[in-house]
Amino acid sequence: MTQEEFDILYERCTSGKASLEEQKLFEEYNDLFDLSDIPWTAEMGDYQLTRQRFLKDLDERLTLSEPKKLKKWHWSVAASIVIAIGIGFIFIKYFDEPGKAKPMVAAVAIEPGRDKATLILSDGHQVLLKDSGKDLISENAYVTISKDRDNTLTYQSNNEAGGGGKELFNTLITPRGGQYALVLADGTRVWLNADSKLVFPINFNGKERIVQLTGEAYFEVVKNKSKPFKVVTDQKTVEVLGTSFNVSAYSNESYQTTLLSGLVKMRFGVGSAIMLNPGNQAMLNSKQSFDVSAVNAEDAIAWKKGIFLFKNENIQTVMQKIARWYDVEVEYKGDVYRKKLGGSVSRYEKLDELLKTIELTGKVQFKIQGRRVTVMP
Known part of the structure; x- marks a missing residue:
């Protein structure tokens, strides 16, 4: 298996799209190197040092101990794990403090979140989106709304003047423990994280494409120079033409926008705008202005993966x-x-x-x- 093949396998497994055979292969790989018990020796973030130590530890395991029986695995693939997933199988620092009681966690089977949401149509009708099957949600003269087997809600415009010139809005709400994907009428893709809400028009009839967000979402915006795309969140506006970015706007947390590609303009209230370049993250500070820093933008969408x-x-x-x-x-x-x-x-x-x-x-x-x-x- 090449590093590229492993990257694909890892992406499919962490996004929930892997087949049973792929999941089994991934689990066998994890078991092969016993990755869960390798110590994290860097203190909170020296990832380069940690990778080096991790690779050395794996090298010693492969050299000194009899490998488990699994065909076609070799050292170069072990290295690709570390590079591809950034030590994703281990968590910080593993040790037992002398004299400290073993921690206890009650064995309550609380499952992780999954694809679930509620769609509120323009007439107030509510549709519970379940995580199975393919459905036609709604169809009229203006728009067709459907859900595919991958739990992506898709809007397909039937009339450029959808709503007879009147802009009609739908609302997608993910509960705690839920997430959902959406394709807007212009082709823009949105991934909504848990406990979030997106209000959007069924068709973009105006001079601008405006959506309202509460919570967190990742956007891949279709380029249209004549119709800027705007994400509005509690007095803060992100304006783009065509780009990919993540917005975190939970009411009880610091607001932040992270740009992966393209160019965005941000504004708080009626204040002056700032521009973000790829790899920039803007956070709203206590003075109601933005602090901009260079980050690994992919980290901001780890939740999506x-x-x-x-x-x-x-x-x-x-x-x-x-x-x-x-x-x-x-x-x-x-x-x-x-x-x-x-x-x-x-x-x-x-x-x-x-x-x-x-x-x-x-x-x-x-x-x-x-x-x-x-x-x-």
Whole structure:
């Protein structure tokens, strides 16, 4: 297997599109190298050093121990794992502190989030979008709305003056524990994260293409120089012509926009606009202006690829993301608020397994009761 082949396999597995045979192959690869118990020795983010140590550790395993029986696997592919997934099978730092009790996580089978949403049509009718089957949602003189087997909601315009010149709006809402993909009437693709809402016209009849977002979404906008595309979120506006970008606009978190390709113009209220280039991330600060920094833009859409990615984030931020995806409540006990975590883990683990992985850091422990998670030192 080449690195390119592994990249494709990894992408399919983490996006939930892999066949049973591909999933089995991926699991065999994971088992081959026992990746879950390799120590994370860099402190919260020195990824280059960590990769080097990880590769050295794997090299020693392959040299000193008898390999498990699995045909056609070799060292170059092991290296490709690290490069391709950024140490995605391990989480921070694994150790047992002397004298510290083993952490306990209640074995409650809380499943990860999945494709589910509610679509509210312009007449107020609500459609529950389930994660199976192919459906025709609605069809009239202006638009055909359908859902395919990959759980993508698609709008196909039947009339450029949809709505008889009157702009009609639909609303797509993902609950906690849900996500959904959408293709707008102009061909723009949107991926909506958990606990989010998108209000959009069934056809773009005006001089601009405007949608309203609450929560988080990734956009791949179809270019149309005569009709700029705007994402409006609580006094903040992102304007584009054709580009791909991620917007995180949860009401209780810092607003941020990350640009992957193209060019965007951002504005807060009636203030002056700023421009973002690919690899830029803009965050709204306490002075109601934007701080712009250079980032690895792909990190911002790790959620879309089925990955939780934490980079030296405090425990509250980590648990907000987990709580939203697993639809659980979180409470804190003891001195845990200054704890910070870094690493990556699949969003498709059951909750208890994911929390066990985080417990391996030795920094926090968890207790699950029903749908409530308690974080403890």
